[in-house]
Each structure stands twice: as C-alpha cells, then as structure tokens.
Amino acid sequence: PRFDTEITSIDNQNTKNHMKLTNKNIELKSWEPLVDEREIEVYSMATSSDFGARKKMLPSVITKSKLRYLYLEMFDDFSYRLWGSFDFWVNLLVFIMTIWIRMFIHYIGQYLFLQSIPTPVYQFEVFPWVISYKYMSSSIGPEMEVGVVALGPCANLLVFMLLVASGIGLYKIAGFMPESGSKFIAAYGLMTILDPILILLVDIIVRNFNCEGMYPETCGVDYTGNDCKCFNGDFVKLWYRMEREESSGITGLILTIIIYISVMVLSSLIFYEYMLRIHKDARILDLWRRIDAPAEEFYIPHDYEISHDELYSICEKAHIWRGLNGETRKLVISDYLEKDPYDSMFAEHTKHYAIYEYDVITEKKDKDDFTPPKTITKKTLYRHFLLLPDGSIIEIFDEFNVDL
Numbered sequence: 001p002r003f004d005t006e007i008t009s010i011d012n013q014n015t016k017n018h019m020k021l022t023n024k025n026i027e028l029k030s031w032e033p034l035v036d037e038r039e040i041e042v043y044s045m046a047t048s049s050d051f052g053a054r055k056k057m058l059p060s061v062i063t064k065s066k067l068r069y070l071y072l073e074m075f076d077d078f079s080y081r082l083w084g085s086f087d088f089w090v091n092l093l094v095f096i097m098t099i100w101i102r103m104f105i106h107y108i109g110q111y112l113f114l115q116s117i118p119t120p121v122y123q124f125e126v127f128p129w130v131i132s133y134k135y136m137s138s139s140i141g142p143e144m145e146v147g148v149v150a151l152g153p154c155a156n157l158l159v160f161m162l163l164v165a166s167g168i169g170l171y172k173i174a175g176f177m178p179e180s181g182s183k184f185i186a187a188y189g190l191m192t193i194l195d196p197i198l199i200l201l202v203d204i205i206v207r208n209f210n211c212e213g214m215y216p217e218t219c220g221v222d223y224t225g226n227d228c229k230c231f232n233g234d235f236v237k238l239w240y241r242m243e244r245e246e247s248s249g250i251t252g253l254i255l256t257i258i259i260y261i262s263v264m265v266l267s268s269l270i271f272y273e274y275m276l277r278i279h280k281d282a283r284i285l286d287l288w289r290r291i292d293a294p295a296e297e298f299y300i301p302h303d304y305e306i307s308h309d310e311l312y313s314i315c316e317k318a319h320i321w322r323g324l325n326g327e328t329r330k331l332v333i334s335d336y337l338e339k340d341p342y343d344s345m346f347a348e349h350t351k352h353y354a355i356y357e358y359d360v361i362t363e364k365k366d367k368d369d370f371t372p373p374k375t376i377t378k379k380t381l382y383r384h385f386l387l388l389p390d391g392s393i394i395e396i397f398d399e400f401n402v403d404l
Contacts, residue, residue: 046295066288070275073284074186090180094187099198100128102156102191106199107131109155110148117144123226130202134224134231137241145241149234149256152199153263156192160267163188164274171278182280189271196234196260203233210236304395311353311385311393318355318382327359329382338389351387356380 034040077091107130114121114135124133137145163185170177191198203209211219211230219228232240238252276285289297318329332354340346359378385395 044295045298045300046293047291069284069288070272073275073279074190091183091187094180094183095191098184098187098191102188102195102198103129103202104131105155105159106152106195107133109151109158113147113151119144122224123231130206130208132229132231137232137237138244142241142245145237146255146259149237150259150263152234153192153195153260153267156195157263157267157270160185160189160192161270164270164278167274167278176281177278179280182278186271186275186279189267189274193264193267193271195267196264199233200235203235208233208236302392302394304397306385306393306395308393314383315353315355323357323359325359327357329355329357331355348389350389352384353387354384355382357382 034043077087082088104126111121111124111131111133117140119135119140121133121135125131140148167177167181167185170181207214208231211223211228211232213220215228215230218225219230222228235256236249238256239249240252241249242252243249276282315331318331321329334352334354336350336352338348338350357380359380361376361378362374383395385393387393
C-alpha cells in the first residue's frame with residue numbers, strides 16, 4: 001500500500017513488470033487504496049521509526065554513520081556513475097589544485113617564519129611535488145626549530161580558517177555561496193587535515209632525510225653546496241636537532257608527532273563544522289535531519305495556511321481597492337487573549353484579520369417625493385484570516401467562524 005488513497009496504473013509498455021531491489025526481483029503490483037484508519041496509522045512522514053521502536057545504537061555505529069555522510073558529500077562526485085562527466089573533471093581539477101596550493105602554503109609559511117627570525121635561507125627551488133630550501137639549523141634555537149616544523153601545517157590551518165570565515169561572511173551578506181567555492185573550501189580543508197601525512201610521504205619517497213648517507217658524493221662532501229639537492233624534511237628536523245643536543249632524537253620525534261596530531265585534530269574539527277553547517281547551504285545537515293529525524297520534528301503547514309507576505313499583500317490591495325459603484329474594503333483587526341485562571345503565566349494571543357466590503361446603496365424614491373434620499377451602507381465579509389499563537393496564518397472559509 002502507498003501513502004494515499006489513490007490507485008496508480010502501471011500498464012505502460014515502457015515499464016517493466018519487475019525491478020531489482022537488494023539483488024532480488026520483486027514484481028510490481030497496482031497500489032492498493034488505504035480505506036482503514038488502522039492502515040493509515042502505520043505510515044508516517046518520517047523515514048526513521050519512532051523513538052520507542054528504535055534500537056539503541058552504539059556510539060561507534062553513530063560515528064560511522066556520520067562519517068559515511070561526510071564521505072559521500074566529499075567523494076560522491078568521483079563515483080563510477082560520473083566518470084568522464086564534466087563534474088568529475090572539475091572536481092578532479094579542484095583536488096589537484098588544492099593539493100599543490102596546500103604544499104605551496106606549507107613551505108611558504110616556513111620560509112616566511114625563517115625570514116622573520118631572521119635566518120639565511122638558500123637553494124630555494126620550487127618543484128611540482130616539493131619546495132626545496134635549506135637553512136642553517138645551528139644558527140637558531142630549539143624553540144625556533146619547533147616553530148619551523150609547526151608553521152607548515154599551521155599556515156594551511158590559518159588559510160583554511162580564513163576561507164571558512166569568508167564563506168560565513170558571504171552567507172551573511174549575499175545569502176548564498178557558489179557551489180564551486182564550497183567545493184574548493186571543502187577540498188582545501190581535507191588537504192589541510194592530510195597535510196602532515198602528505199609531507200611525510202613525499203619526504204620519504206624523494207628521500208629527504210639522512211642526506212650525507214644517501215648521497216655521500218655530494219651531500220656527504222658539502223651539505224650546503226649547490227650539488228647537494230637533498231634537504232632534511234620536516235619529520236626529521238627535530239630528530240637531528242635533539243640528536244645533536246641530547247644524543248637522542250626520540251624527544252624530537254615525540255614533539256613532531258604531538259605537533260602533527262594537534263594540528264590534524266584542530267583542522268578536523270573546523271572541517272567537520274564547515275561541512276555540517278556551511279558546505280552547499282548545509283545540505284548534509286538537511287539530509288541528516290530528513291532521513292533520521294522523527295515525525296515530531298517535521299512541520300506540516302495547515303491546508304489553508306498563507307505566509308505573512310501574502311497576508312500583507314492582500315491587506316494592501318484591500319486598502320486601495322475601489323469598486324465600480326464606489327465600493328470600498330476595510331481591514332478590521334481583532335486581538336483575542338486567552339488566559340488560564342489556574343496559571344497566571346499562561347497567555348496566548350490570537351489575531352483575527354477581517355476584510356469587509358462596504359457598499360453604499362441609495363434608496364429609490366417616487367418622482368413626487370422631494371425629500372433627500374436615504375443611503376444604506378451594506379457591510380459584507382470579504383475574506384478573513386487568523387494569526388494563531390504558534391505564528392501560522394490561516395484563511396477561514398467556514399461560516400461557523402464568521403462571527404469570531
């Protein structure tokens with residue numbers, strides 16, 4: 001049975017008599033009408049069951065469900081259904097751009113920090129996969145070395161926060177944000193979370209560590225020379241620093257891990273809030289509520305409900321309206337207050353908007369009667385509305401409520 005009382009015919013020749021659902025063939029049948037109230041009560045506007053009939057879900061199951069929403073929102077454009085489409089290539093281009101921009105901002109943040117100390121930076125070269133530069137680590141203190149390692153991911157985090165703030169400001173001013181802008185911010189936020197991991201992988205692949213041992217002919221002879229293209233990556237900077245000062249790099253490794261995890265957790269929190277409340281007009285939150293909200297949280301308007309703007313337009317038109325014979329329309333507003341004698345705090349206001357049409361009728365007289373003619377004003381109810389305590393506005397058509 002369907003959620004109405006109609007019967008739908010499926011005799012269309014183009015319609016198959018079966019469909020594939022959960023890998024099973026189910027024959028389509030004509031919709032059966034709902035005639036019994038007990039059958040109607042089984043159905044609800046909500047897709048989820050009531051709270052009383054729901055099963056208790058573990059926190060891990062809830063977390064997995066929310067992460068699934070985030071995953072589909074981020075990567076649904078890369079599904080096999082859209083391979084080769086225009087949206088697929090656009091999203092792929094956005095992700096490639098954010099991967100490179102993330103890398104550029106990471107190293108530029110470190111470079112600007114070193115320039116502000118100041119520390120000489122040399123052999124600054126930009127490659128598609130990494131930005132290579134060297135500096136004299138022995139010329140700065142250990143706290144500055146920690147700052148160099150932290151400024152890379154923190155620079156991306158700062159840029160991501162500025163992008164999110166600009167998105168919020170655009171919503172406040174214009175009321176919307178282009179979908180391309182939402183996708184770019186989301187992709188950049190994901191790259192900000194993965195930035196420490198991506199930097200680590202690139203440094204391992206291109207072997208930006210143990211330069212003297214990896215390249216003894218060049219870096220082993222002179223690490224600062226132009227022939228040595230290797231440099232110490234972020235994940236080994238503090239290791240080598242603490243190894244020189246404390247004869248063990250374990251402390252530097254622990255500090256690096258703490259920095260990376262802290263920035264990734266903070267970036268994940270901001271990314272989650274952005275995806276939930278800003279990305280694509282908060283579509284993911286809307287989907288979550290539509291699918292998982294109980295029936296009590298859904299709002300169904302009254303059959304004859306109108307908006308405030310529509311009521312204002314009707315009243316304005318009635319104020320300036322004039323009939324062919326001089327008829328006019330006037331608005332009468334009555335305010336009703338309902339109180340409870342047993343509860344002094346209870347008070348509900350209901351307003352009644354009534355539009356009356358006034359027709360001036362001149363009494364007909366005989367030709368021999370020279371007395372002034374009498375005029376009669378006929379008052380007829382044209383339309384009327386109720387502003388209920390919950391804020392809804394409904395138009396009344398029942399004759400029973402005319403004398404309200």
